[in-house]
Amino acid sequence: MNAWPDTGTSAALRQKYATDLALDRDGEWLQAFADVPRHVFVPRFFTQGTDAAWHPVAWGDVGYLEAVYGDAALTTQLDEHGIPTSSSSQPSVMLTMLEALDVHDGNRVFELGTGTGYNTALLSHRLGEKRVTSVDVDPGLVAAAIGRLKQAGHSPTLAAGDGALGYPRRAPYDRIIATAGLHAIPPALLEQAAEDAVIVAPLGYGIIRAQVTAPGHATGRFLPTPAHFMTLRTPATAPDLDAVRNEEPGTTSVAPHDVLERLKFPLSLALPGYTSCTWKDDQGQVTAVGLWTADGSVASVDTTGTVRQSGPRRLWDSVEELAATFTEAEGIARDDFLLTITPTRQTITYRETGGPSWHLPTPSR
Ligand SMILES: C[S@@+](CC[C@H](N)C(=O)[O-])C[C@H]1O[C@@H](n2cnc3c(N)ncnc32)[C@H](O)[C@@H]1O
Numbered sequence: 001m002n003a004w005p006d007t008g009t010s011a012a013l014r015q016k017y018a019t020d021l022a023l024d025r026d027g028e029w030l031q032a033f034a035d036v037p038r039h040v041f042v043p044r045f046f047t048q049g050t051d052a053a054w055h056p057v058a059w060g061d062v063g064y065l066e067a068v069y070g071d072a073a074l075t076t077q078l079d080e081h082g083i084p085t086s087s088s089s090q091p092s093v094m095l096t097m098l099e100a101l102d103v104h105d106g107n108r109v110f111e112l113g114t115g116t117g118y119n120t121a122l123l124s125h126r127l128g129e130k131r132v133t134s135v136d137v138d139p140g141l142v143a144a145a146i147g148r149l150k151q152a153g154h155s156p157t158l159a160a161g162d163g164a165l166g167y168p169r170r171a172p173y174d175r176i177i178a179t180a181g182l183h184a185i186p187p188a189l190l191e192q193a194a195e196d197a198v199i200v201a202p203l204g205y206g207i208i209r210a211q212v213t214a215p216g217h218a219t220g221r222f223l224p225t226p227a228h229f230m231t232l233r234t235p236a237t238a239p240d241l242d243a244v245r246n247e248e249p250g251t252t253s254v255a256p257h258d259v260l261e262r263l264k265f266p267l268s269l270a271l272p273g274y275t276s277c278t279w280k281d282d283q284g285q286v287t288a289v290g291l292w293t294a295d296g297s298v299a300s301v302d303t304t305g306t307v308r309q310s311g312p313r314r315l316w317d318s319v320e321e322l323a324a325t326f327t328e329a330e331g332i333a334r335d336d337f338l339l340t341i342t343p344t345r346q347t348i349t350y351r352e353t354g355g356p357s358w359h360l361p362t363p364s365r
């Protein structure tokens with residue numbers, strides 16, 4: 001007897017969802033996706049209408065079960081400004097990350113970003129609750145996840161706090177997975193990693209899979225899959241778009257659109273944590289793009305090629321450098337990017353030694 005509602009429809013949809021997800025895969029995670037009820041972890045989500053307003057969708061609403069057992073990320077929490085603060089990630093991306101984690105029986109796993117608890121439940125199903133530790137910065141989410149996990153039959157170790165600090169009491173971990181976007185691998189997670197540990201984490205607009213090679217050292221490539229995760233919560237700095245408007249204009253031949261698509265991934269490595277915005281005309285066409293970073297640097301460029309920059313760093317100069325390096329029109333292969341971690345530096349190298357490289361901003365301990 002389940003401690004959660006399950007109808008013929010939800011059970012059938014979940015079976016089809018798991019089978020569709022695991023198609024062409026080795027099937028190791030199929031049973032977990034088929035058994036763990038995502039609807040228990042996502043009793044309600046929000047969709048954004050054409051008017052940009054958010055609307056809740058819950059059990060019993062038209063389309064609820066189809067969305068929960070579909071392959072989409074679902075926004076589950078909004079702040080007072082309507083900005084999403086938690087979500088249940090896209091299931092196919094979750095599966096890709098879980099496969100990349102390469103778990104084996106007996107592995108101890110640390111998860112950064114409990115959110116709804118759904119991924120924690122999948123891990124508990126596969127490895128057993130005693131092997132799983134998960135931390136979220138939001139105590140309300142952690143409390144809700146504990147209740148839902150219990151309903152689904154699991155009691156892993158959950159804690160509220162900054163996941164970038166790990167959870168030393170249960171270390172070392174054989175596998176570390178982050179489900180919030182990072183700008184670098186937090187040093188505490190490396191300290192808490194066991195010998196040969198595997199780390200899978202969203203980094204910029206990609207997913208890194210790194211293996212520990214010695215204490216404080218790890219190396220690995222990005223997965224080919226594009227990804228965009230909510231980043232770690234840190235104090236946000238609002239861009240001073242007015243200040244940039246008064247700057248002396250320059251010109252560029254790089255199209256604003258390249259920032260939004262072709263150069264998006266390398267830009268997320270060159271300018272970790274950057275944010276972008278667009279201006280559109282009445283027909284919805286992009287007329288200008290803005291970029292800013294937490295140090296107060298801002299750049300804006302419009303479709304006529306006029307650029308304005310302000311603040312300590314010339315952000316558009318970084319865009320121009322990337323445009324000169326990455327000339328491929330067909331897109332950039334993420335798995336051509338290698339991450340090398342030492343106790344003092346985290347460096348990304350493109351293709352081979354001698355190719356462009358970037359040092360990630362490693363937080364000090
Ligand atoms: C995409 S959601 C996680 C999805 C989750 N794994 C699931 O299955 O529902 C990202 C989560 O990261 C959390 N988060 C953000 N910053 C964090 C931090 N510094 N430490 C721990 N969790 C954090 C957010 O509160 C949010 O719940």
